Amino acid sequence: MKIGITGTPGTGKSSVCKILKKYYPVIELEQLIKEKKLYTRKDRQRDTFVADIDALVSYVSHYVTHPTAILGGHLAHYLPLDLVIVLRASPSELRRRLSKEGFDEAKIKENVEAEALDVILVEALERNDNVHEIDTSERDIAEVANCIMEIINGSDEYKPGSIDWSEEVFR
Numbered sequence: 001m002k003i004g005i006t007g008t009p010g011t012g013k014s015s016v017c018k019i020l021k022k023y024y025p026v027i028e029l030e031q032l033i034k035e036k037k038l039y040t041r042k043d044r045q046r047d048t049f050v051a052d053i054d055a056l057v058s059y060v061s062h063y064v065t066h067p068t069a070i071l072g073g074h075l076a077h078y079l080p081l082d083l084v085i086v087l088r089a090s091p092s093e094l095r096r097r098l099s100k101e102g103f104d105e106a107k108i109k110e111n112v113e114a115e116a117l118d119v120i121l122v123e124a125l126e127r128n129d130n131v132h133e134i135d136t137s138e139r140d141i142a143e144v145a146n147c148i149m150e151i152i153n154g155s156d157e158y159k160p161g162s163i164d165w166s167e168e169v170f171r
């Protein structure tokens, strides 16, 4: 079973993957893309690599063969997965986390807006029938890891639809 953990930057994918590593094989996609050179070019302005999605899909399809594997990163929902988990955070909490991480204002605004508009959730729902979402705003990282394990074990408690940031955005 391939499980993807995706979400807007700052929603806690890397933090939660660190915990899940104790229990499952975890592949962090950003690292894999760099290590295996699964990119088309380097975006100097953003200081990131532009992933080659086709190459990434092909790599994961051929080489990730564990019975259960977790794939973490904001591109995870582009992969062929059995289960997609979208981490969410309220715009104000996301702003707080990204400021703490030292993101500049333009980058913070871009990500907060994407989160407010459910961009990754919508992209995931377009590609996969088995999507779940977890509100991490008031859960610590260990609690989020527990929610993920509940989903892996069959819980339907985190089906999309209950998270709505519009009240905060339009206040």
Ligand SMILES: Nc1ncnc2c1ncn2[C@@H]1O[C@H](COP(=O)(O)OP(=O)(O)OP(=O)(O)O)[C@@H](O)[C@H]1O
Pocket (backbone or CB within 6 Å): 007, 008, 009, 010, 011, 012, 013, 014, 015, 016, 074, 097, 098, 100, 101, 136, 137, 139, 140, 141, 144
């Ligand atoms: N559930 C949480 N509660 C409070 N703070 C959190 C939580 N999850 C993550 N954080 C904090 O938010 C920041 C971003 O977390 P993290 O790097 O795990 O996010 P990410 O989703 O991997 O982001 P990116 O896409 O940029 O890699 C870190 O400072 C982390 O400690």
Ligand SMILES: [Mg+2]
Pocket (backbone or CB within 6 Å): 013, 014, 015
């Ligand atoms: Mg990360």
